[in-house]
Amino acid sequence: MVLFRPAGRAMSGEHYFSPRPAARGGPRELTLVLRGREVTVTTEPGVFSRRRLDPGTRLLIERMEVRPADRFLDLGCGYGVVGLVAAHLAPQGSVTLLDVNERAVALARENLARNGAANAEALVSDGLGAVEGRRFDVIALNPPVRAGLPTVRRLIAGAREHLAPGGRFYLVGRTKQGVLRLAEELRRIFARVEEVAKRGGYRLYLAEEA
Numbered sequence: 459m460v461l462f463r464p465a466g467r468a469m470s471g472e473h474y475f476s477p478r479p480a481a482r483g484g485p486r487e488l489t490l491v492l493r494g495r496e497v498t499v500t501t502e503p504g505v506f507s508r509r510r511l512d513p514g515t516r517l518l519i520e521r522m523e524v525r526p527a528d529r530f531l532d533l534g535c536g537y538g539v540v541g542l543v544a545a546h547l548a549p550q551g552s553v554t555l556l557d558v559n560e561r562a563v564a565l566a567r568e569n570l571a572r573n574g575a576a577n578a579e580a581l582v583s584d585g586l587g588a589v590e591g592r593r594f595d596v597i598a599l600n601p602p603v604r605a606g607l608p609t610v611r612r613l614i615a616g617a618r619e620h621l622a623p624g625g626r627f628y629l630v631g632r633t634k635q636g637v638l639r640l641a642e643e644l645r646r647i648f649a650r651v652e653e654v655a656k657r658g659g660y661r662l663y664l665a666e667e668a
Contacts, residue, residue, distance in 0.1 A: 492519050492543050499537055499569040505562045506536040506602075514660040515600050518630040519543050521655045521662055527551045528595040531620065533613060538566030538580060540598055545575035551595075553578035556588060586616040593622040603635045611643060618647055618667075627665040637661050 524547035532541035535555035566580035631637030648665035
């Protein structure tokens with residue numbers, strides 16, 4: 459799950475933040491029950507957490523607030539499970555999924571269609587360029603910490619710029635991978651930051667402007 463090509467480092471094709479991952483292998487199906495609804499998604503090598511739903515992503519899905527008419531942005535969507543759930547929670551709204559990984563976006567599109575999420579779109583985007591000028595009521599990010607802190611900081615700053623007035627930004631991360639440091643970054647640029655959930659070594663933060 460990532461939106462930016464990391465600056466200043468070579469990328470292996472095996473990394474999920476590569477635009478065109480080189481990893482090969484067969485698809486895998488995951489059937490999940492999320493927010494009271496069963497969904498089936500396809501994953502492949504070269505995308506984030508392909509063998510199971512990442513615990514941080516599950517925590518985000520379980521605790522994020524999505525209203526029926528919200529405009530939702532899934533930053534670094536991977537194979538699309540967060541955006542898929544958001545699409546079901548916002549039937550009168552719209553959902554946009556972004557990722558730099560072309561394979562991930564193709565899977566996200568397949569998974570949205572397979573699960574009847576007609577109000578959602580998945581776009582290839584290096585950064586937030588594909589949604590330039592648009593604003594969202596909710597933005598969610600499970601940051602790609604292996605891509606480096608500068609990349610994650612740019613994602614956070616970009617999220618703030620694309621929030622609508624009164625919008626909500628969710629960030630989930632693992633304590634051992636520096637999420638407390640990222641929480642300080644949130645507090646630097648948002649008016650209000652709250653830790654809304656903690657489980658299994660993961661923490662979920664909600665950031666708002668007012």
